[in-house]
Amino acid sequence: MSSNAASDEALPLGKAAKSLPELLAERILEAIMAGRLEPGHRLKELALAREHAVSRATVREALIALSKRGYVEQIPRFGARVAPFAKEDVFDLYEIRAALLAIAARRCALAPDAPRQALAALVSEMEALVAAPDTDPMTFSERSIAAQALLVGASGNRRLPALYEHLSTIGTWRLIRGRATSFLRASRWRESATDWRQIETAIRLGDADAAEAAAQRLMAHSAAAVRAELQGSSPE
Numbered sequence: 001m002s003s004n005a006a007s008d009e010a011l012p013l014g015k016a017a018k019s020l021p022e023l024l025a026e027r028i029l030e031a032i033m034a035g036r037l038e039p040g041h042r043l044k045e046l047a048l049a050r051e052h053a054v055s056r057a058t059v060r061e062a063l064i065a066l067s068k069r070g071y072v073e074q075i076p077r078f079g080a081r082v083a084p085f086a087k088e089d090v091f092d093l094y095e096i097r098a099a100l101l102a103i104a105a106r107r108c109a110l111a112p113d114a115p116r117q118a119l120a121a122l123v124s125e126m127e128a129l130v131a132a133p134d135t136d137p138m139t140f141s142e143r144s145i146a147a148q149a150l151l152v153g154a155s156g157n158r159r160l161p162a163l164y165e166h167l168s169t170i171g172t173w174r175l176i177r178g179r180a181t182s183f184l185r186a187s188r189w190r191e192s193a194t195d196w197r198q199i200e201t202a203i204r205l206g207d208a209d210a211a212e213a214a215a216q217r218l219m220a221h222s223a224a225a226v227r228a229e230l231q232g233s234s235p236e
Contacts, residue, residue, distance in 0.1 A: 020054050021061035027052065028062060032071055032082055039084040043072065070170060090230070091223055093173050098219035100164050101148060104155040105199055105215035109208040115154050116204050122147045123200045126193040130186075137183040144183075144192060151199075151215075181229050182222040191221050 028048070031037040048059045063080045066072040073083045108114040126143045129135045152164045167173060176182070183189060195218035202210035 020058045021065060024048070024052055024054060024058060024062035025065045028066060029071055037082050039082050041082045042078075043080040043082065045079070070174075089170075090173070090176060090226060093167055093170065094219055094223035094226070097164070097167055098216050098223075100160060100167075101151065101219060102212045102215040103157065104148075104151040104160060104164075105203060105211040106208045107155040107157065108151050109203045109206055109211040111154070111156060114203060115150055116200075119147060119150055119200050119203060122150065123193070123196045126189070126196055130189045130193050135186075135189065137189075140189050140192070141183050144196070147196060151203075176226060182225040184229060185225070188221075188225050191225075192218065195221060 028037070028043070037043075043063060045056045045059045045063075048054075048062075049056045052059075063072050063074070067074050067080070071083055072080050074080050108119075122143055126140065126147075129140050129143065148164075149161075152161050155161075183192070195214060198214040199211055199218065202208075202214055
């Protein structure tokens with residue numbers, strides 16, 4: 001981080017040189033992603049204005065910006081609150097993403113020029129992260145996301161990358177991904193790395209059916225882990 005950036009962080013927002021509504025929105029979003037502001041938490045304009053040394057108008061603009069992105073709800077005669085997790089929305093998104101990733105995996109298995117070496121390298125990185133004692137959930141999540149992007153981008157379907165990326169911009173999904181919710185337990189890293197190795201093997205061998213099934217299984221396991229975390233229990 002540059003000294004200027006560090007200096008900006010140390011200053012009250014009211015004294016920073018950047019756009020105040022955007023800066024405030026970033027700070028509120030950071031608190032939401034980190035879990036310091038829980039779903040359903042009421043966001044009071046006056047309290048936020050005092051905390052960040054800004055006007056209530058600035059707070060209002062920041063909350064409107066976050067509501068447009070799906071992170072904040074504006075409720076008449078109540079005010080703003082952190083958007084609650086729409087749990088069924090999460091699993092609907094998993095179902096859609098599973099179908100799209102399965103299409104990508106199948107097409108890659110059938111494509112002679114699919115990026116097999118690049119995929120194998122990513123899977124090896126995931127396996128190394130599983131073996132490392134100090135692996136961070138977000139680091140593992142980033143490798144899994146990179147592998148998904150690789151398959152979707154190499155699928156040969158021109159519509160698929162844009163559609164897959166669009167799903168990633170939905171607020172509920174970004175909250176799940178931003179907290180690496182499906183990788184909070186080390187057992188999940190092992191499970192996911194195993195699933196990815198099965199996908200990689202099927203694609204390397206040109207087995208489209210196995211690649212499709214393995215991709216579906218990967219996303220089903222991820223959805224089960226997220227469901228368990230949202231319900232506050234471990235998957236059986």
